[in-house]
Amino acid sequence: MEFAELSTAVTAVRAKKISAAELAQEYLARARERGAEIGAFISLNDKAVDKARQIDHLIAKGQDPGPLAGACLGIKDLLCTDGLRTTAGSRMLEKFVPPYSATVVARLESAGAVTIGKTNLDEFAMGSSNEQSAFGPCRNPWDSTRVAGGSSGGSAAAVAAELVMAAIGTDTGGSIRQPAAFCGVVGVKPTYGRVSRYGIIAFASSLDQAGPMTKSVRDSALLLEVICGQDALDTTSSAQNVPRFVQQLKPQTRGLKVGLLKEYLSGGVDAAITKALERATAELRSRGAEIVEVSVPLTAMAVPIYYLVATSEASSNLSRYDGVRYGSRADFAEKPPEDLAEFYSRSRGQGFGPEVKRRIMLGTYALSSGYYDAYFRKACQVRRLLHDQFVAAFQSCDVILGPVTPTTAFKIGANIKDPLQMYLSDIFTTATNLAGLPGMSVPAGFDDQGLPVGLQVMAGHFQEQTMLNVGAALEEIFGQSGSPGRG
Amino acid sequence: MANQNWEAVIGLEIHAQLETESKIFSPDSAHFGGGDNEHVHPISLGMPGTLPIPNARAIEIGVKIGVALGCEINRRSIFARKNYFYPDLAKGYQISQFDEPLCRNGELAFFVGEQLHRVKIVRAHLEEDAGKSTHLGDATLINYNRAGVPLLEIVSGPDMRSAAEAAEYARMMRRVLRYLGACDGNLEEGSMRCDCNVSVRPRGQKELGTKVELKNLNSFRFIEKAIEYEIQRQIDTIETGGTISQETRLYDSTKNRTISMRSKEEAHDYRYFPDPDLLPVEVSQQQVSRLAGELPELPFARQRRLTEEYGLPFIDAHNLTEEIELADFFEEVARQSNNPRSAASWIMVELIRELNDSKKSISASPVSARHLAELVRLIDEGSISGKMAKTVFQEMWSSGSAPREIVQRQGLVQLTDEGAIGAIVDKIIGENAGQVAEYQSGKEKVFGFFVGQIMKATKGQANPEIVNRLLRERLKK
Structure with a gap:
């Protein structure tokens, strides 16, 4: 069965050329077998085929099954799914079954999409390699000794390995774009506020944003049309009008100003990535784009600001996991807690993994009285300035083109002992989250080891259409990366 | 302290x-x-x-x-x-x-x-x-x-x-x-x-x-x-x-x-x-x-106004402004009865006691402001005595009826005819020569005995002022 592209499959389902139920069965089987090998999923959806049958039923009755009819999707296990276990990759929520769905999930499902399974991730989305999942790492389908990236590693790997047609990830500091680059798929982080955060387990509320991870730019555009838009359940979601992304998608760059960020070109990047960037620049110029150099000096501070803001918010967001109302509670049968503090420390101590604990401690420290001004407040002030510098930079260009990551996918275990090195793999992605800008990762060929290379396109606030159009041009230049074993 | x-x-x-x-x-x-x-x-x-x-x-x-x-x-x-x-x-x-x-x-x-x-x-x-x-x-x-x-x-x-x-x-x-x-x-x-x-x-x-x-x-x-x-x-x-x-x-x-x-x-x-x-x-x-335009008159200002506008004592104004509904109630009774002091007193003594006893709020009071004002007017017109009014009030509280209706139904009209009262006074004096002698020898206390006898004879309907005046006049003789 060859329905790798979501858009093609949906068209076929709507035209009754294939049934949604057959597709769901096929993808569920793939997810079950190959998915287990690479660790792409935490849970599979037993009700996927039933849901697909409902879609078929609607089509048979001549009703509109929605723009995503029969689309078989992977949903990052950070988005709540009504009646389907949602773990956030944590022991803490190992048995948590939400009684509600994230707005993103609800919108996808009412558009006819079928959730195949919940994809693996770093615990509470905290990590850049998917090695921090309490359910084991997700392996890179191009080389199973390497990481899929993180935190949306399961979503990226599942799409690359064609275990789903597309997936939803979340991006707090690069968690969609970095694994997309490592796995050779398209990954889009929309403008902050474009997509409702309701029902998405919070990591850092002012940075989190969900987005599509797909084989093609067109598929991302299609999913964005469904998931973007204001939601009464998230007051930080934006009232901005959502364009018809698919209709207006064209790989056109004539007359566009493509910015190259000076600060992102100063070396320390794999040769294959630099080469891809040079090729992209040359090709875009030859297609009529104007290449300009822009500067956002404070991007140099992005990683430290990010790790102050994100950990501070996380330390508060994760306070609710206390073993009182839901989630795991330490086993107190043998040795009851002496006091409330022990009740908390044992439940939280057992429920959270090491990276989550590290970030809770960092964030708690940054917010503490006596340190707040020096750390959290200062970080927020610099963040504001970084935002302003980006806004200024987008006065002189339409998009910014650059690397997603300094390297291609690294070996499992290579950075796990060195958190700082791990954090530096986010060096090109955190700035967009801090500034609230949209950014995407587009496949740009392979390095000499056969590992996917990705390039990043960033645009001004709510300028996803321009960004997607440049992404489509890059897709024409480099082609889709295909699937491992299929080429 | x-x-x-x-x-x-x-x-x-x-x-x-x-x-x-x-x-x-x-x-x-x-x-x-x-x-x-x-x-x-x-x-x-x-x-x-x-x-x-x-x-x-x-x-x-x-x-x-x-x-x-x-x-x-x-x-x-x-x-x-x-x-x-x-x-x-x-x-x-x-x-x-x-x-x-x-x-x-x-x-x-x-x-x-x-x-x-x-x-x-x-x-x-x-x-x-x-x-x-x-x-x-x-x-x-x-x-x-x-x-x-x-x-x-x-x-x-x-x-x-x-x-x-x-x-x-x-x-x-x-x-x-x-x-x-x-x-x-x-x-x-x-x-x-x-x-x-x-x-x-x-x-x-x-x-x-x-x-x-x-x-x-x-x-x-x-x-x-x-x-x-x-x-x-x-x-x-x-x-x-x-x-x-x-x-x-x-x-x-x-x-x-x-x-x-x-x-x-x-x-x-x-x-x-x-x-x-x-x-x-x-x-x-x-x-x-x-929102500022929609604010009601606040308790402090209202308390002051009640003192100034109705001449109420401080404590009455304070108590009557406890609740907005109570203050509203008072002002309605005061306006309709034209007797703010009496209105205040009826509310604070009789009505509030009943409300407290039955744990009712003023808005659930069976006695309406209009009825209470009517009661005050009946007293001021001399139609009923203060004592009779208390009986009427009890009936208003339990039945929710209008006071005029109660007065008529129970024949509770005050006896103000001096001739009729005078006849009863004379009769009582005539029947109690011993007490008359006591009174005339300086035992003023006996006066109360005569009042009681007259009220008993008139079923409490005699106007007490008239009774007092006539009794005093005739006992002097």
Whole structure:
């Protein structure tokens, strides 16, 4: 069965050329077998085929099954799914079954999409390699000794390995774009506020944003049309009008100003990535784009600001996991807690993994009285300035083109002992989250080891259409990366 | 109590539950009661991925209270997270307001005795209530119905100097909140809660002493008694060479004392920061003006007006302005009867006693303002005596009928015919020669005996003034 592209499959389902139920069965089987090998999923959806049958039923009755009819999707296990276990990759929520769905999930499902399974991730989305999942790492389908990236590693790997047609990830500091680059798929982080955060387990509320991870730019555009838009359940979601992304998608760059960020070109990047960037620049110029150099000096501070803001918010967001109302509670049968503090420390101590604990401690420290001004407040002030510098930079260009990551996918275990090195793999992605800008990762060929290379396109606030159009041009230049074993 | 050597300094933090249908950040019911854990939307329980949605009505009520207290209303205030762990705090943080509250710099005027006091309101900010923990031996039960109920925390300046003053401040705050329909002010059920900060200092000293926070004060009487106790405890402690430590103390009303609950060393670092899930609260000038225009006449102003306009004594005006509905009731009776003093007296003596006995509010009174005014008029017209009026009032209370109707039905018309009364007086005098002699020999007390006999003979319908006059005249002979 060859329905790798979501858009093609949906068209076929709507035209009754294939049934949604057959597709769901096929993808569920793939997810079950190959998915287990690479660790792409935490849970599979037993009700996927039933849901697909409902879609078929609607089509048979001549009703509109929605723009995503029969689309078989992977949903990052950070988005709540009504009646389907949602773990956030944590022991803490190992048995948590939400009684509600994230707005993103609800919108996808009412558009006819079928959730195949919940994809693996770093615990509470905290990590850049998917090695921090309490359910084991997700392996890179191009080389199973390497990481899929993180935190949306399961979503990226599942799409690359064609275990789903597309997936939803979340991006707090690069968690969609970095694994997309490592796995050779398209990954889009929309403008902050474009997509409702309701029902998405919070990591850092002012940075989190969900987005599509797909084989093609067109598929991302299609999913964005469904998931973007204001939601009464998230007051930080934006009232901005959502364009018809698919209709207006064209790989056109004539007359566009493509910015190259000076600060992102100063070396320390794999040769294959630099080469891809040079090729992209040359090709875009030859297609009529104007290449300009822009500067956002404070991007140099992005990683430290990010790790102050994100950990501070996380330390508060994760306070609710206390073993009182839901989630795991330490086993107190043998040795009851002496006091409330022990009740908390044992439940939280057992429920959270090491990276989550590290970030809770960092964030708690940054917010503490006596340190707040020096750390959290200062970080927020610099963040504001970084935002302003980006806004200024987008006065002189339409998009910014650059690397997603300094390297291609690294070996499992290579950075796990060195958190700082791990954090530096986010060096090109955190700035967009801090500034609230949209950014995407587009496949740009392979390095000499056969590992996917990705390039990043960033645009001004709510300028996803321009960004997607440049992404489509890059897709024409480099082609889709295909699937491992299929080429 | 403070004495000539020591001065007490008191400030109050009042938490008022705002009267909204739904909670401050979630759609479940904000009403008191309901079965345990029945009003628990996933947002109230802080379930993963849920987000707060601000209740516009709660913000509006907050602004209204701020305007009534003469506060500056911040055009843009910020919800912040107050982080601490406690099982009845579902998210591990309370959404509150910190350095940018909704209201600032107001004032509350009230009387202590007949003396006017003014206390500064430093700030008033919105926040969500926590759930309620019930400790049973080793177990703790938590009811989250209250979690997320909107609160306005109103913080006074350290302006008060006595327990009585603090209690009056709290009473007046309750009146204001109830006038606005903002909070039902029930201390017992906890819809209004007062935390009192108390310290003492040598008289004349400028610096404040170490303050102690008193909690668990669920009546105005307890507020007064707890502060009184605490002031004395602090003075005694210092005078016997001890020091006051900054702490929170609970009031034990059965033993009338305060007990240490938590010391400053155990105090939390709340790690306040702006809540990234919520946009700033924007309040427009138009909204403030509109709400200011909608304010009812507030209790303090109304009390003054009742004194001036109706010539009521201070205490009557004070009591009649307890509730907006009571004051309305009074003014209606006063206007319709044209006798404010009598109206006030009937309401405060008869009506309020009946209402209290049957635990009814003035709005549920079976005696309407129109009927009470009619009763006052019947007395003033001389149609019935004051004594008869009491009987009529009882009948009005139990049947809800109009007084004129009752008077007619029971034949309760007053006997004012001097000729008829005179005949009865003569008859009684004639039948009681012994008592007449006693009276004429100087035993004035016997006069009452004659009045009683005449009233008995007329079934109490004789006009007492006429009876008195005629009796006096004829006994002289």
